[in-house]
Amino acid sequence: MGTWDTGHFDNDTAADFGGELDDAPPGKREALLRDALTAAAGTGREDYLDSDEAVVAVAAAALVAAQCPGGAPVTTAYGPDDPLPPLDPELRGLAVRALDRVVGEESELPELWGESGDGAQWTAGIAELRAVLAGAAGG
Template sequence: MGTWDVGPFDNDTAADFSYTLDEAAADARAGIILGTLTRVIDTAGYLEAPEAEEAVAAAALVAAQCPEGEPTDPVYGPEEPLPDLTGLRDLALQALDRVMTEPSELMDLWDESNGAPWRTHIRNLRNVLTPQPPGEQLSLL
């Protein structure tokens, strides 16, 4: 596993995914992200780590465009502009749920090491992606 930290772009697979997005035509980038998320959601059997790592990166790209979202990694995240991805919030949540559901190689790999910080990062992504009820949004104003 070419991983150096718990962030969504802190592994070789996610860095390669970012490069793929940068090399794609501007009008194809949303489709690549959509395809990545749905491929993981539709995986009924064993979810391989590379597919899960791409899904986490894709979910982070969606979360970056949401209120309270953190910007993507300036070094390993995509450099080219992305279209509005906020319509993919529900799919990003479903993909993260699938990554965190057995059988998932990425989850197993993190469980073999100190997976608590990684799990916290996934939970934080989920929190950003989860739409706030309208009443709570008004109380923040």
């Protein structure tokens, strides 16, 4: 994974996901977000979550959080250029579950960040994202 910073879109896979969203018809963008979040959240606890699936789930969660009260807009050049339509609020809870898997013991991404020396900063960014989503989801 080519990573250049700790932001939610600061890696090749997440940046490609931003481009994929731009390439999709507007009516299909929410489904792409849902699929990315479901892929991470739906992985069984005994299954190992691959870093590529995890970074896409983080990027999707950031886009969902951007539409929540207190959520930060995604302004990076690596995210989607085109605005997303208003998203189903149900995605907020799904995004929380996906982030919980991303930072869990059976996920590759925390291991990679732990080896990088920037793990604490990355973990703090995920925690902020999760807090916004959980608050907006009512849990």
